[in-house]
Amino acid sequence: MDLKLDADDLNTCVQCGLCLPHCPTFRVTGEETMSPRGRIALMRAVQDDGVPVTDEVVDAFATCVQCRGCEPACPSGVPYGHLMERTRETLADAGAMTPTWQRLALKPLAYPAMLRAGSKALSVAQRLNLVPARLGLSEEIPFSQEPLATSGDDLFLFTGCVMDAWQRDVHASGQRVLEAAGFGVTPTNDLAPCCGALQAHAGLARDTRSLAEKMMANLPAGGGETPRPIVVDSAGCGAAMKDYGHLLGTPEAEAFSARVFDIQEFVAQHMNRLPAVEPLELAVAVQDPCHLRHVQRVHDATRTVLRPFVRELIELDDDGLCCGAGGAYSVLQPELAGQIRERKVASIERAAADFVASANPGCSMHLGGVGVATVHPMQIVDRGLHGIA
Amino acid sequence: MRGQITGRLASLVKRSSKSAIEADGPDAALLADLRSALAPDRVKMDGAQRSLLGHDASVFGGGVAGPVCYPVDAAEVSAIMTIAEQHGRGIVPRGAGTGLAGGAIPLGAPVVIAVTKMNSILEVDTENRIAWVEPGVINLDLSKHLASYGFHFAPDPSSQQVCTIGGNVGNNSGGPHCLLYGVTNAHVVAMEVVLASGEIVTLGGLDAEPDGYDLRGAFVGSEGTLGITTKIAVRLTPNAPSVRTLLLAFSTVQAAANTVSAVIADGIVPAAMEVMDQRITIAVENYVNAGYPTDAAAVLLAEVEGLEGGTAIDADRIAELGRENGAVSVRVAATDEERALLWKGRKTAFGAVAQIAPDYYLHDTVVPRSKLAEVLDQIYEIADRHDVLVMNVFHAGDGNLHPLIVFDGRIEGTWDRVHAAGGEILQASLAAGGVLSGEHGIGVEKQQYMSAMFSDDDLDHQGRLRRAFDPACRANPGKVLPAGHSCADIAALRKVPSGVWG
Ligand code: SF4
Ligand code: SF4
Numbered sequence: 001m002d003l004k005l006d007a008d009d010l011n012t013c014v015q016c017g018l019c020l021p022h023c024p025t026f027r028v029t030g031e032e033t034m035s036p037r038g039r040i041a042l043m044r045a046v047q048d049d050g051v052p053v054t055d056e057v058v059d060a061f062a063t064c065v066q067c068r069g070c071e072p073a074c075p076s077g078v079p080y081g082h083l084m085e086r087t088r089e090t091l092a093d094a095g096a097m098t099p100t101w102q103r104l105a106l107k108p109l110a111y112p113a114m115l116r117a118g119s120k121a122l123s124v125a126q127r128l129n130l131v132p133a134r135l136g137l138s139e140e141i142p143f144s145q146e147p148l149a150t151s152g153d154d155l156f157l158f159t160g161c162v163m164d165a166w167q168r169d170v171h172a173s174g175q176r177v178l179e180a181a182g183f184g185v186t187p188t189n190d191l192a193p194c195c196g197a198l199q200a201h202a203g204l205a206r207d208t209r210s211l212a213e214k215m216m217a218n219l220p221a222g223g224g225e226t227p228r229p230i231v232v233d234s235a236g237c238g239a240a241m242k243d244y245g246h247l248l249g250t251p252e253a254e255a256f257s258a259r260v261f262d263i264q265e266f267v268a269q270h271m272n273r274l275p276a277v278e279p280l281e282l283a284v285a286v287q288d289p290c291h292l293r294h295v296q297r298v299h300d301a302t303r304t305v306l307r308p309f310v311r312e313l314i315e316l317d318d319d320g321l322c323c324g325a326g327g328a329y330s331v332l333q334p335e336l337a338g339q340i341r342e343r344k345v346a347s348i349e350r351a352a353a354d355f356v357a358s359a360n361p362g363c364s365m366h367l368g369g370v371g372v373a374t375v376h377p378m379q380i381v382d383r384g385l386h387g388i389a
Numbered sequence: 390m391r392g393q394i395t396g397r398l399a400s401l402v403k404r405s406s407k408s409a410i411e412a413d414g415p416d417a418a419l420l421a422d423l424r425s426a427l428a429p430d431r432v433k434m435d436g437a438q439r440s441l442l443g444h445d446a447s448v449f450g451g452g453v454a455g456p457v458c459y460p461v462d463a464a465e466v467s468a469i470m471t472i473a474e475q476h477g478r479g480i481v482p483r484g485a486g487t488g489l490a491g492g493a494i495p496l497g498a499p500v501v502i503a504v505t506k507m508n509s510i511l512e513v514d515t516e517n518r519i520a521w522v523e524p525g526v527i528n529l530d531l532s533k534h535l536a537s538y539g540f541h542f543a544p545d546p547s548s549q550q551v552c553t554i555g556g557n558v559g560n561n562s563g564g565p566h567c568l569l570y571g572v573t574n575a576h577v578v579a580m581e582v583v584l585a586s587g588e589i590v591t592l593g594g595l596d597a598e599p600d601g602y603d604l605r606g607a608f609v610g611s612e613g614t615l616g617i618t619t620k621i622a623v624r625l626t627p628n629a630p631s632v633r634t635l636l637l638a639f640s641t642v643q644a645a646a647n648t649v650s651a652v653i654a655d656g657i658v659p660a661a662m663e664v665m666d667q668r669i670t671i672a673v674e675n676y677v678n679a680g681y682p683t684d685a686a687a688v689l690l691a692e693v694e695g696l697e698g699g700t701a702i703d704a705d706r707i708a709e710l711g712r713e714n715g716a717v718s719v720r721v722a723a724t725d726e727e728r729a730l731l732w733k734g735r736k737t738a739f740g741a742v743a744q745i746a747p748d749y750y751l752h753d754t755v756v757p758r759s760k761l762a763e764v765l766d767q768i769y770e771i772a773d774r775h776d777v778l779v780m781n782v783f784h785a786g787d788g789n790l791h792p793l794i795v796f797d798g799r800i801e802g803t804w805d806r807v808h809a810a811g812g813e814i815l816q817a818s819l820a821a822g823g824v825l826s827g828e829h830g831i832g833v834e835k836q837q838y839m840s841a842m843f844s845d846d847d848l849d850h851q852g853r854l855r856r857a858f859d860p861a862c863r864a865n866p867g868k869v870l871p872a873g874h875s876c877a878d879i880a881a882l883r884k885v886p887s888g889v890w891g
Contacts, residue, residue, distance in 0.1 A: 011747040011799075016740040017446050017487045020551045021527055030459065030505025030525065031433075032441040032486065041441055056437040075676045076743030317533070 003047045003090045005083055010047070012078045013040045019070035019080075024322040025063050028339040033060040036070035036080055043087055053096055061087055062097060063336060065329050066201050067290035067322035072297065081295065082246065088203030098202045148175055152184010156219050157263075158232040158241070159187050161194040167361050173382035174233045174263050180385050181273040188230075191218040195232075197240035197291075198327045205247065212244045216256045227255070233263040233378060235360040236327060239291035262292060264359060264377055268301035276308070280384050283312040285353035287344070287367070287374065289360030293320045302359060302377050309384035318347040325366035337366065345372055355380070416455070419476045423456055423500070426468040431459040431506070442501050445486040445493040446548075447832070452494035454481075457501045463581060463589050463619035466502060470617075471587035473500045479866035480585070482613040484525065484553030489739075489751050490832030492560065492612045496867035502617060504555050510534055511620070518625040519578060519595060524555025524618045531623070540625035543570035547736045555618050561610030565661035565735065568786035569694065570626060574609045581620035582608060585859040595622060607854060612832065613865035615858040629694035632660070633704040634722040634731060637711040638685035642666050642781065644715040645687040646761040649785040651710045652691070653758060657703050660694040662786035663735050669780045669793070672741040679730040682718060689716075689785065690735055692728075738782045739793065746778070746795040750807050753826050754818035758788045767817045768792050775810035777803075790818065816841070832868055839871045 019036045020026050026035035033042070033056065042060050045051035061084070068081045091097040148159065148171055157178065159171050175185050192215045196208030221227035232238035238260060245254035267274075286302055293299040299320070306313055324330060324340030344367070348356055358364050358374040367374055416434075423432045433439070434456050443452040455478060460466045473480050479499035486493055495501055508525035515538050522531060528549040532541040545564035546552055552562070558580065563572040570576070579593035593605030608615050639645045645664045652659060665673065666687050674681040681688060689711065693703040708719045722728040742749050756764045765781060772779035772794065780793045792814055796803045815825065825842055839848065852870055856862065 012743050014740060014743040014747065014749060015444065015446055016548075016743075017485055017551050018548065018737060018740050020485060021530075030503065030508065031438070032503075033437050037486075038441045041444070042437060045440060051436070051440070054436060056435040060437055075673075075737035075740030077676070 001046055001050070001053060001090075001094075003043055003087050005043055005047055005086055009079050009083055010040065010044055012076050013037065013074075014076055015041065016075070018075060019073045019078075022069040022073040022319065022321065024065055024067060024069065024324060024340040024343075025336060027321065027343065028336065034063055036074075036078075039064055040078065040080070040083065043083060053091070058091065058096055061091065063333055065290075065322050065324065065326035065333075065337075065340070067326060068294040069290060069320065069322055072294055085200055085203070085205060088201070089205045090203075092203030098204065147189050148172060148187035150184075150186045151175070151179055153186055153222065153228070154183040155185060155229040155231050155266075156192075157185050157187045158192060158195070158230055158234075158237060159189055160192070160232075160234055160237050167364070167376075170233055170361070170376040170379060173376065174231070174378040176386060177267060177274075177378050177381050178231065178263075180275070181267065181270050188219065191215075195237040195240045197236050200240060200243075200247070201327050208240070209248060212241075212248060212253065212256075215241075216244070216252060219256075221255070221259065227259050229266060230256075230260045231263050231266050232260060233359065233376065235262060235289035235292035235296065236362055238262045239295040242296060262296055262298050262301065262359070264292070264301040264305050265296070265298040267378075267381070268304040271304065271308070274308075274381075274385065277384055279308065280310050280380070282310045282354045282380070283314055283352075284310045284355045284357050284380060285314040285316060285348060285351040286377075287316060287323065287348065287356050287358040287363060288320050289358060289363050290320070290322050290326075292359055302357065305381060306357060306377055309381050314351045314353045316344075316347045316351055318343065321347075323363050323366055325360070325362040327362055330362075330366045330369075341366060341370060345370060348372055419472065419478065419500075420456055422472045422476070423458060423469065426472060427458060427460060427465050431461070433457040433459075442483065442486075442503070443495060445483075445488045445491060447489045447491040447494070452491075452496055453498050454495040454501045455498040457503060459503050459506045461506050463583060466583045466617055466619050467587045467589055469500060469502055470583055470585055473863065474586065474861070479863045480617070481865050482555070482559065482617040484556030484559075485527070485548070485551045487548040487552045488556065488560065488832060489753070490560075490826070492832035492865070492868060493556075494832070499863075499866060504553065504617070504619075507619065508553075513538060513625075515540065515625065517595065518627075519622050520625055521620060521622050522554050524553060524558070524621060526554045528552050528554060528557060535625060536628070538625070539628050541628055542623055543567070543576055543626040544573045547739060549736070554621055554623065558609050558618055558621060559611065559613050563784065563787075563789065565663050565690075565732075565784060566692075568662060568784065569658055569660040574606060576624045576626070577605065577609055577621060578624055579605060579622040580608070580618045582616045582618050584616040585861065585864045589619070593622070611855075612869050614855055614862075614869055616864055629660075631697040631700045632692060632694050632728070633700045634690065634692045634728045635704055635707055635711075636681070636720045636722070636731060637689040637691065637708070637716040638682040638718045639687045639689065639711075639715060640685065640717055641715070642687040642765055643762040645689045646765060646785060648689055648711050648714040648716065649761065650758055651714055652707055653786070655706065655710060657693070657706060659691050659703070659707065659786060661690070661692045662784070663690040664688070664781070664783055664785040665690070665735065665738060666781045668745070668778070669738050669742065669782045672744050672780075673734040673738050675744060676737060676741045677730055677734040679727075679734045680720075681731075681734055685717065690731060735782075742780060742793060742795050746797050748796050748798040750794045750796070750811055752790065752792045752794075752811060752814055754792075754815060754823050755787065755789045755826075756818050756821045756823035758785075760821040760823075761785065761788055761790075764790065764817060764821050764823070768814055771810050771813045771817065775806045775813075777806050777810050779810070779814075788823070839869075 015037055017037050023036050032038040039060055042057050070080050178185050194211050196211035199207040241260040242257050245257035288299040323344040324337040330337040356374045357377045359377050364374045420434055438457045439454040442454040442457050458469050481495045481499045481501050483493045483501055483503045504525040507523040509523050511521040513520045535541050544562050545566050546562045557573045561573045581591050583589050592608050649662050670681050670688055671683045674683050691707050693700045778795050783790045794807050796807050
């Protein structure tokens with residue numbers, strides 16, 4: 001079957017295996033079908049050799065977290081993430097992946113009102129203990145919150161879907177930090193309901209493309225000298241938005257993607273605009289979200305931003321291995337996600353920190369599911385700057 | 390459009406290759422026995438697993454796995470061995486599948502025993518400087534784990550971030566730092582081994598002078614043909630207080646090779662000395678951005694370890710010898726990060742060449758150090774003559790060459806030229822007084838050249854040693870010894886069943 005993969009991209013893989021230890025599913029299973037090398041070989045087998053798409057083949061693809069830890073590890077530069085997204089898209093189109101219930105579950109993300117209703121329902125359900133434990137949602141989902149107010153038009157702060165509904169205090173911290181650096185902030189609220197990352201991961205790239213187009217129309221560059229930056233405090237969303245250029249393949253999309261910054265990345269470039277303060281008496285361990293470290297590759301910025309504000313920064317000893325959250329992965333593959341998380345939690349325990357900083361809502365929720373509390377780096381900076389809010 | 394694909398796919402999806410195999414009589418019984426000995430979900434028989442485990446990191450395809458087993462302890466490995474024997478099947482051990490000589494490629498649909506789930510570090514005994522580990526422990530994981538105790542596991546193959554200790558034992562693996570520390574054989578003191586009969590034995594021991602023959606020594610490097618390790622006692626090597634890393638650039642590969650000889654002749658024993666030619670350096674630099682000089686014909690990466698005063702003197706002297714031999718630049722890594730980045734470049738060299746062509750065929754010959762420059766000349770000449778692209782990256786300190794032929798196997802006729810050039814490179818190395826394999830092993834790759842190196846008598850004796858461990862030759866059948874000298878043609882090489890992908 002033609003998976004519509006670029007032959008040269010596929011052939012970049014020489015099967016050396018150097019990516020294997022950086023793959024969370026290979027780490028916890030030791031099985032070749034659960035490794036990047038194995039998955040690429042299966043893509044080839046299907047596309048080049050006409051091998052049937054058996055349940056096992058679908059399973060090998062479906063168990064991939066799409067953390068892309070294999071990409072920076074690959075010396076020959078295999079564009080794994082794009083290969084996997086395209087594979088899933090082709091298989092989803094053919095009805096072999098992403099069943100209807102999953103498609104329906106992703107729908108509300110694009111409609112803020114629906115999502116708010118949904119998460120309100122979820123929060124009620126959670127309080128009533130109706131949410132199955134396998135969802136791994138730990139923190140109670142707040143009932144409702146006020147939307148963020150615009151303070152200027154220097155930049156957009158992307159508030160997204162899941163994150164806005166569930167973690168609005170993170171945006172509030174981010175906004176205060178940006179304002180402390182002298183920027184007037186426009187929170188995107190309903191202007192940009194959803195980045196489309198989860199849809200792209202599920203092989204529903206068409207939905208992502210239409211969301212991307214909507215967002216590009218709603219978040220104009222403005223008439224200023226430099227186009228208005230779009231600052232994103234969720235690593236997964238930022239990674240997806242930086243990929244619009246590739247996804248849509250238009251110069252406009254390229255230009256839009258170039259305006260997207262992770263909030264740590266952006267603040268790190270403007271540290272001189274933040275006042276000097278006494279560091280907090282905290283030892284903070286940094287948990288790098290995969291889409292910050294392996295995809296955006298700007299995780300150093302997290303350190304730059306946090307360093308002046310805390311007494312000690314601690315590195316985890318697992319080389320940035322995925323925590324198993326992976327967008328919807330923790331719900332779709334709960335068993336593997338749990339095993340992967342165990343490794344991460346063990347590493348966090350060895351770090352013996354006061355706090356774990358993580359810049360992605362998915363990771364926070366997934367880790368929170370087993371009682372590991374995380375804070376967003378911006379919440380720490382905010383506290384350093386403004387004290388306890 | 391969508392309906393079309395769905396229609397086509399519907400017929401594809403349903404045709405699971407599983408049923409075809411399970412219906413096959415002998416396999417069904419074998420499978421049932423294996424599944425009752427291990428947990429059923431740790432014995433795989435689907436086409437995806439069997440096809441993927443038909444390969445390792447070498448260019449050799451064509452292997453097909455039988456049932457794939459993921460045991461978790463020695464008792465399970467023993468049970469698999471016994472069941473395989475009852476069913477007259479071979480077994481093939483597998484670690485991370487990073488071998489470059491095809492040693493883990495299953496020939497004749499044997500039972501594959503993947504040790505990747507046996508990956509615990511069982512005990513670290515710093516007093517006796519020993520650690521007991523399971524065979525699936527990843528080499529670099531072990532060294533990282535030992536770092537907090539101030540030790541490491543010395544053999545450091547380029548694939549160390551992924552290869553397993555069990556695989557290292559099987560191949561007697563080397564690595565850049567084996568120049569100073571010696572290869573795996575010097576770092577394994579004892580192991581628990583399951584023989585092809587299912588019997589569990591211990592080879593070697595923790596005493597400095599174990600009694601009797603050194604069967605441990607015979608086992609290390611046997612490439613899975615004598616049995617399979619289930620527990621390994623490795624030696625711990627203390628981390629050196631001071632390490633200095635130099636990067637020297639040269640305008641000819643020969644100048645780099647001459648510098649290596651000069652350093653050794655001067656009485657210095659560096660921890661590592663690695664040479665990369667320009668093509669490799671460019672590919673590597675493109676991946677790591679470590680500041681490798683891409684305009685140099687060759688670079689020499691040299692490292693010295695020891696006490697602060699000693700490494701300072703040695704590093705200065707190496708720089709001096711380099712300049713005397715024509716080094717155009719000498720750089721000393723200033724920080725640990727810089728050093729790590731330089732090594733990352735060297736250790737990912739093989740993968741990085743895929744930027745140039747999709748396939749590579751890596752050789753692994755060892756030549757006397759004094760002949761390095763001469764043999765290198767020949768290698769470039771041979772490659773030119775066969776119209777293939779060759780790159781050189783090698784453990785210069787011990788004369789272990791890794792000529793790498795890169796090519797695009799999809800182009801008609803390429804394979805013939807690659808094989809012809811490879812064969813001549815091996816012959817040239819042997820003619821210079823070298824040996825077939827420095828560290829990757831013989832596997833299926835160099836089998837046919839064994840007779841060029843060993844007499845019939847030698848080979849017969851090796852075959853007898855092998856049969857002393859495994860009379861029916863069921864452990865990794867068809868490997869190492871050429872046909873006619875052991876068991877390459879035994880019944881264990883079952884015809885490949887239908888329904889399995891290539
Ligand atoms: S994206 Fe992550 S889970 Fe998927 S193959 Fe790569 S490393 Fe493994
Ligand atoms: S993806 Fe890259 S690192 Fe992994 S096996 Fe292929 S070439 Fe090697």
